[in-house]
Amino acid sequence: MSHQVPCPNCHSLNTLGSKFCNNCGQRLPPSTKILCPNCQTPNPRDRFYCDNCGKRLVEESLPKEEQKPEKGSPQKFFLPERDVQDLSDMEPGSIPDWMKTGEMPLSSMDEEEGDLPSIEELAPLRKTTDELPTWLVDNVYSSAPPFEPPKEITTDNFLELLRATEDEMDLPDEMAQAASQAELPDWLSDIVPGATGKLADKSPQPAAQEQEEDDADDWLTQLGPAHTDLLEKDAQTVDSWEVDEEESNWLEELGPIQTSLLDDDDDDDRPVSGILSTSEFADQVLAGDKLPDWLQELGPAQTGQLTEEKPAHKPPAADEPPVSGIFESDEFAAQVRQALGTEDIPDWLKELGPAQTKSLEETADSEPHDEIREWMTQIGPPTGIPSVAGTPEFDALQHARNAATEDEDDDIYDWLKEPADEEIIDKSQDSRVNFANVFEEPITEIEGGGDDLLDWLQDLGPTETGQLSEDDEAIDFDLFQAEGPADEPVSDVSGDWLAELDFANDAETDDEEETDDDLDASFLRAASFIDDEPISSPTGEWLSELSLEPDEEEADEQADTLDSGFFDSLTDEDETSDDWLSELGPAQTTELAGFDTADSGQPKQTTEFPDWLTELGSPQTNVLSSSSDELESPPLGASDELPDLFGMGDTGDGDALLPDWLSFDEEEAAADITEDIDEETAEPIADFFDIPPDDTEQVAIDPAWLEEITSLGEDAFTGELDAPEAIAALDKPAAAQQPEPPEPVDEPETDTPIEFDGFFHFDEEEEEAIPETPEAIEEWITGAELEEEVPEWLSQLGQAASESDADIASEPSEKEADLIVEELPEWLSHMRPSTDAHASSMSGLSGQETNLANAFEDIPAELIGADLPEWLEDVTKASFITEGGEAGISEEIPDIPDWLQAGLKDSSDLLGKQEPEITNQLSALLDELPPVRDPRSELAKADIPEWIQALKPQEMKPKTAEPERPLQESGPLSGIRGVVEIEPVIATPHTATISPTPFTVTKEQQEQMRLLRQLNYDTVPETTVAGPSATRTSAIMRTVLALLLIGAILAGLFGPNLLRNTPAPTAALTAVHETIEAAAGQPVLVAFEYTPAMAAELTPQAELLLSQLAANDSPIVLVSQYATGIAQAQNQEQTYVPGTPFFIPAEAIGLRELATCLNEPCTAIAGHFLETDLQQTFNDVSLMIVLTGERDSLVNWIEQVSTPSDLPILVGVPQSLQPVAAPYLASGQIQGMMAGLPDTAVYAQAYQNTTDDNILKQLNAQHLAQIFVLVFLIVGGISASFNRAASPTKAKKQKS
């Protein structure tokens, strides 16, 4: 009862600890006690141990009161504690505040108290992220990006980034592939080796090219300075330029065409031709690794020339396509720098123009001309091209060339002489250097036929490109042959260099199976001016003739500005490889003319060169120099006026190997030479044409043609390469198809305007008499047709970003498109980027405001600006050249990577110093170039893989405005943003609410609960749910029945005796009588083993038996195991048995002890010490009479006493116990049995001769009662059956 709790609603008892009533479901008040888990004892709640068994009641030791934080003290972070058994709701006071509100004082996060470690402590875990690149590691505390994005995308920045991430992250190949596989503009793709361009497959075999490096002439190297030592400084930096060819191809292609490089107003020390002059790029490019195809094809691989003194640069791999010679020869690069002035002349121009005609001469003699690049062959007209002799351009070049021949060295303008005169002109001659042969094969390989040349090369070469492809004739280098003295204006020899280029006639005609490398090599060799060996071929002489005689200082300065790496990368270590530029430059036109292929090994002489070639003159043109006046007049007479395209300055040797048009103002170049030039190694180039051909160290600087270009000013490089008139004139397949001429360039006083018109123009109709005098050449170059004769490639170079007008882009684009499609060789057309193309890939270059950042949005930062060659940098800068001729490069050039801006700056610096007229000329040339097409309109954006985009640093990703998450101020997560707020369900304590609807219990539920209670509890519930009628009916029935029964009894007692005769005694009764009679005079043990309940039947039996025993004088020993039996015994004792009955406890054990005493004399029985008499009496007991009303007692006496003692036993049992005693009677264990009142009556009547009327009356009443009961049972059964049959119907009705 104490472990139950009454329900306040229904007052039903529930187990202690219950929360809800099992009857009605009412919520019970919290129990005030705790049940012990061991002994289930209820204990007060303030107990820790059970009061009963001592078991621990509460596991936790801290009471609830102790968990409350003290006021004033910093609240600690704690969790509410409660007893394990406590399943009730938490007290609101025990719930900490932070759980309620989610806030917690910061002081609660005291580390000293062993709270959760702070995030700073977890910082060491970040060490595990060391393997990850910095930009992938999320720095929680630093909002700064893992790496600071470069403000300016420059090559140096890119290199630094590469170095920084070199160890951390290796660009997966996929990125490289992705970058390489990015869809590039056509003009880029064609150029980029390995890209999907047209010329991608045209790159010469790397293995073969490597083998032919010794023999291949890099036209660019020939154009470049003769002193490769100029490139030593930047050799290392160049070596570090590890740019995949594929990645840089698209950038490389941009380089040489961006004439905007020439416009330089910035004071940036970087050379104008930033892209080309970048040491790193140059080195790689020159090393032959990264040269784009267009450059490879353009010039022979004069790697040997430049790499001789630059062992630091990396030779190209065997499988890598070699770059053109200019990039393969460190020597050439150095020479170019020195000769042309590195700062003033963009690299691309440096590449174009020979720096040392001397080297051209030198190389032409010793080396075969098989190094002629494909591009040179492509540039040159095929065999059969009608000679351009007689054309004004050629004549001018011829004149210049001739003039160059008058020099002492007689090698300046060689490149304009013999080859053009003697051999090139004769188309059918196989011995002469077939300029076209140089390009023969490449031309055929060009997609779309070998009919089209690149625009810029077309400008350089014969304008009748169709002749180049169709006729397949050698270029009549007579056009290029300059007859003037070496010091004549460049215009005289403007065509000579090309004539010298036609060294392929010597060998190409004989062996058309030569590879493009051979052709290029031979061509470049002819034009090389940096080779040590003199260029014997007249094809190389013209370039040398074109070259100025730069001062040594200027040459040194300019050479220093040139990134040595630009030329260091040239891996052609063959010293004998001819620099095509050198061949072009110096007056060793014989080299050009006789520039042989690799097989022949002997350059052939070209006698005649177009005027435009002569006008081109020395590559040592101070194009980007500040003042063309500083340029010394090359033998061709145009060196002073030619812009120093290559910025090579004065090599110091004084041998002008480059044509005038390639020559530059030495003074200006020297002024622009940066400090990078190693004056110890860099030898100033006094005069381009004065440099002996075999003097590879001398770099002819100040080519007149370059100077002229330089003097063009900004306009010259406003997006289109403003090629000299000679070149521009040549780029006229038809007059109508030529692009619009650029703006007229103010002719410098002393500079010889460069006329590129007719450079490759073989239109006989338009042939002009080659001026013989420098002045004539000058005029010829700076003629009215300059504008329209400006080669496209030059015009494109000058087309800068400042030229944002769409007209220029649109108009030339159409023309250019036409040119590209119809006239120019495809390889040239592809090589020449349009302004749009430039504008698209290089924002700002075309004057369009494009967001470079967006362009490179999807490209990882590491790849942005990757492999950007120096010349691209120049191009980038050049794009901002304004039309005014001033470099418009500003620091605020938007969206241009730093690596490009650096180049732009260089170019702008260089261009800023050029002569206005040159600038104008260049601009005019550039105007003619087809507009730059925006490849973005044509190309689909590169599909950057998602995984690359995912790797994009956060800084590069567009910042999306995200709502700032609130800062967690309290709690264990304080200081963290973005914490999910605690749900109010958890924070706020649950408050019990009273249900609005009261709990109701239906009658059926009550009935069910009553039945359940009856099943669970022993006690009948006091209150019953059952109806009163049913209960009253049952009570009445029972009362009636009882009264009837009593009536029957009374009737039997007072009625007549139904038993007329007493039945005869049974055998059992007889045995009783006989047993008692047999034990007469012997002690008899009589056991009163019954209670007063059985006294009605057993007491009469006891009286009969005791009376009989008394009559027999048998001592009677009364025993009992019941306390009430003792009382019964005492009632009989007084009458029949003297003595005190014994009480025998422990039931079976006591009886067993009694049995022992019956067999053996014992002094005590169950603690009763027996007297001596009793001891004897017990030992003499001969009969046991057991009067019991219980079965167990009967069985115990039989089993424990009768059987061990083997004494006869008589039992007196009620009538109900008769079936239990009958087996024992049958087995003989009991000798006699008197069962119930009938046997007593019979026994009394039979053996006592007494008739107790009372017993008879009771027996009569018993009979009547039994009859009544029988009848009642029958009637009741019948009625119950009828009721049961009727109740299923009712139940079904109720269920339905």
Place this chain on the structure above:
Amino acid sequence: MSELAGLIIGLILTLLIYSYIWGDNPLYRLAIHMLVGVSAAYAAVILVTQIFVPIYRELLTPSGSDLLTWIIPMGLGLLLLLKRLPRLSWMGRGTMALMIGVGAAIALLGALTGTLWPQVTAVNSTNPVLNLIIALLTIATLATFQFTGHTDDHDEWIRPWWQRIGLAQIGQAVIMITFGALFAAVLNTSLILLIERISFFLTKLAS
């Protein structure tokens, strides 16, 4: 008078008991409680007078047993009393164990020697058919209380064979008959008790 008072009280108590026919009522509960109480009290008195007093007297008698003889039984008895204390109940476990062990042994011995064996050997060989029937009925009765079975492959419980052949059902019938006979006997006894009481009261009151 005393007899009359006793008679009247007896009569009243008897009527109180017979009031249960109408249902459970407090009078009936009163009579029941009085009966239980008086019985318990009388038993206690007998225990004291029949057990403790003689022992006490024996110990006091010089010629009686020595105290040392009674130390062990008295100690065991006292330990048995400690069963009422939760913390010390464990001390009475020995006494309880002794008593239960001895009693179980005696009971088992008596059952075997006093009931089982004699009953088995007392089978009447003169009427073998009857003996056989008795044996079978006995086995059937015992089989009724055996539920040992097994499960087949389909996880279905299969009854033992004696249940499947009806032996258990025969035993159930035997049990039903036996319980019926016992109930009849109890009913007769109850009638006798009722008759005796009524006669007593009538006789005493009449006298």
